[in-house]
Amino acid sequence: MLEQSQIRLILADILESPEFKESQRYRDLLQFLVEESIAGRTPKETTIGTQIFGKDPSFNSKEDATVRVYINNLRKKLEHYYLTSGKTSSYKLVIPVGHYKVDFVQAEDTPDQKSANNRTLLWGFLFAAFVGTFLLGYYSSSVFHPSPQHPGPPNSIWNEFVQPNGRPTLVVLGDYFFMRETNPVSSYYRTITINNSDDLQERLAKDPAFAKRYKQNEFTFLRPSSTWGLTQVIPILQKSQHGYSLKLASEVTPADFKSNNIVFIGTLKTLYSFSKFLHIFGMQRTATPTESITLQSEKGDSAQTFGVGRQLSTDYVKDYSIIAKAAGPEGSTILMLLGFTENGAIAAPRAATDSSLVKAIAQKFPHQVFANPFYFTLVIATEGISDAVFKSNILYFLQNKPHHSFTGMSDKDSTKTK
DSSP: OHHHHHHHHHHHHHTSSSHTTOOHHHHHHHHHHHHHHHHTTOOOOHHHHHHSSSSOOOOOOOTOOOHHHHHHHHHHHHHHHHHHHTTOEEEEOOTTTOOOOOEEEGGSSOOOOOHHHHHHHHHHHHHHHHHHHOOOOHHHSSSSOOOOOSSOOSSSGGGHSSSOOOEEEEEOOOOOOOOOEEESSEEEEEEEOOOSHHHHHHHHHOHHHHHHHHEOOOOOOHHHHHHHHHHHHHHTTTOSSSSSEEEEEOOOHHHHHHHHHEEEEEEEGOHHHHGGGGGGGGEEEEOSSEEEEEEEEETTSSSSEEOOOOOOTTTTEEEEEEEEEEEOGGGGGEEEEEEEHHHHHHHHHHHTOOOHHHHHHHHTTTOOOOSSSOEEEEEEEEEETTHHHEEEEEEEEEEEEEEOOSSSTTTTTTOOOO
């Protein structure tokens, strides 16, 4: 067991290394984590955000990934340090994935590449088992009850994506737009009112002080809802003879809409260019003062507004999943699987791939006549904790007409993040 004085000497060597000497933010972050670990505390993400990055105590760690990004980069810096400057060190500081407490281990106890590979396989197995258990738990508590086997598409909303004379499908994953400070010690920054390059340019034009402090970041960020959604959607698309591909929402171009059917998985904050044609689904989005969606039929009736307001990541989350399908350009089909938060975005693909979805809609809205093709907008209320959905209930259903015009995106539109 290392003494506190020994730990601080090890830390001092690391902080004076080339990997850390010129990176004051990472020096502060590592020193804070080490001191917390010495004191026997495991700091929370919100604590790190407020004490190291100057965040407001109410900041939502689900929407602001600054801490997670820096911790991930810190792990990489430590790995590089022990491969170079610190390769003769007797002890190593390790930040295991999943928490923010620093472990102090002897160098000879560090697993070699073979052990690391075995551990990776083990985690892969555990992850697969967790996914299976999680899905079982979800479906047992959901309003939908899928059949044990799916010899074909789970329900009719996927017909256009798997039919013999169809076209390839592009699965679009909603990624979060980030900015960074322009000063030498850059900190990543995100706000709910700036979700793409157009939003940023509008803010920069209105606020010269903001323009001096922030610029567009070179990368975006994916949350777990994208991965969970893929586990539901890909098995269906594998039934198609025309194949599928993946893209981030920030990379989608106008040409993608003309040559593919589209399945979008993500939150309303990750729509990028998709936000320009929500009208084809009968949706109108409002971003401020709180995010909401208003649904209205072609006749101008049945208007309803849904929104969840601000929720902290530790809250019991009440969200809405939106499943919306409509005709795109040149005979394509667009299916949107949306949520206001991660919970809603996780629940949407699960509900959309449920074999009993159409039957559940018919039972809830018995007077609806289901047209072919089946274009609609569906709202499902969800409840859960920390990306886990415990309860869901169908609230609203609106049929979309096949002749909706696809407008709002020109060939000049491209929101690829560089």
